[in-house]
Amino acid sequence: MKKKQFISKILIYILLTFILSGPINSMAVEEPIVISQEIYVNNINIGGLTKDEAYQKLKEELNKFIEEKKINFELENISFSAPYSAFGVFYDIDSAIKQAQQYTIDRLNDNTSVTSPYYIELPMSYNENLILDYASSVSSKYSKLPVNAKLEYVKDYVVIKKEEYGINIDEIELSTNIVLAILNLDESVKVPYIKISPEITSEKLSKSNFKIAGFSTPLKSLDANRTNNIIIAANSINGYIIKPKETFSANKAFGARTKENGYKDAPIFVNGKVEPGLAGGICQLVTTLYNTVLYSDLQVIERKPHGKAVTYVSPGRDATISGNAIDFKFKNTTNYPIYIQTYVDTKKKQVTVNFYSQMPSGNTKIDISSYVYKKTSTHIYSKTYKKIYVNGKLTKTVLVSSDSYLR
Structure with missing residues (x-):
């Protein structure tokens, strides 16, 4: 009987030992209360701290590192910088805490008191969209x-x-x-x-600074709005470069003639009558440009005269534009770029357009003339000719246009 009681006590002891030791080990495996000594996350010691204490310490020190860190950018002779925060940089602190806890658990399970340093390298994460x-x-x-x-x-x-x-x-x-x-x-x-x-370098332009042609028209009108419009249009094409074989469009080069762009109402021709209209007066610049084209011996692609003769050039020498319906176009038929220079001299009361390009190889001169050959009670009719002289000799005469105007 005593033997049986002894055996029973031994069994009970073993059973109690198993029951008591089991939960203790289980608790150790689940989550330690304090992180083991000598554990470092990115060289920050969190040993001996609770989970919350370790989290707070890592958060403060790692966030401080992120706030102070920046990237310097270099672009030719320009430099600028941006903080890491601009890229949404952060550390996954929870991951580091879990690694530290697991290492602590492994130490407890191994029943070792050895506390050799353990280092956790936590990489930075970032926001790809930022x-x-x-x-x-x-x-x-x-x-x-x-x-x-x-x-x-x-x-x-x-x-x-x-x-x-x-x-x-x-x-x-x-x-x-x-x-x-x-x-x-x-x-x-x-x-x-x-x-x-x-496309165009100073080396190329160094060969294109010769004035090949120029023309001026008198600024007779004292209308301030009209002068304002001519100046705006002139500035819009001053410095314009026409590449070889390129076609120049006045409408495209001038851009939108709107009040937002500074244009004002001034006299224009409408069906032979003078009426106020937005951007009135810019046709004088177009006319000046047209005559410079004629003297440059370039190809006129599109040109239309006014419905009524203007005062600043003789009949047959004018050109007009209107919205997108009527344009003035010409082509650079040379093998070199042409530079347009325009200016309005309010003191001399002149509108001037000059063309610069490479100096011609030959001695060529262009003469433009026009005359009225017929008048009726309602219209006048004109012809314009271009004469080409080489070395002082007339080599070619070309009819430029035959035009009619309301009287």
Whole structure:
């Protein structure tokens, strides 16, 4: 009987030991109360802290690191920077805490008191959309189209303004470089770009600064609005470069003739009568341009005279435009770019258009003449001729136009 009681006590003891030790080990495996000593997350010691204490310490120190960290960008001779916060950089602190807890559990389960340092390297995470948006904003700010070299009129001299190269930033490659910089903790990134060459360089223009033709018309009207309109239109094409074989359109070059662009109401011809109209007066600039084209011996593609003769040129020498319905077009038939210079001299009361290009190889002179050959009670009729002289000899006479005007 005693033997049986002893055996029963032994069994009860073993059973109690199993029951008591089981929950203790189970609790240790589930989650330790305190993180083991000598555990570091990105060199931050969280050993001996509770889960919440470790989380708070990591949050403060890692966030401080993120706030102070920035990336410096280099683009040619331009430099700028952005904080890590612009890219939504963050650390997954929960992941680090779980790793620290698991290591603590493993130590407890191994029943070891050895506390050799344990290091957890926590990588940075980032917001891909914010990085793409930032790359796009950099591209929008710093990408630029090339600017052609141009001729400028300075105190009776023509000088060359140097060209500017364009920049096309590669947004995708820039985004990739930002990600790599974040992951590698790099502090500088070179902005990837492609350099875009302008079509017309100062080298090319250096051969195109010869005045090949020019024409002026008198600014007879004292209407301030009319003069204002001519000046705006003249400024819109001053410096315009017509490439070889390119067709110039006055409507396209002038752009929208609206009040928003500064144009005002001034006298215009409507069915032979004078009425106020928006951008009135710019046809004088078109006429001046037309005559410069004639003296340059370029090809006129489209030209229409006024319905009634104007006062600033003789009949047959004028040209008009109207909205998008009537245009003045001509073609650069040469092998060199042509630079348009326009200006309005309010003191001398003149509207002037000059063309600059490469000096012609031969000695050619153009003479334009027009005359009224017929008059009726309602109309006048004119003819305009172009005479071409080479080395002082007349080599060709061309009928430019036959026009009719209301009287």
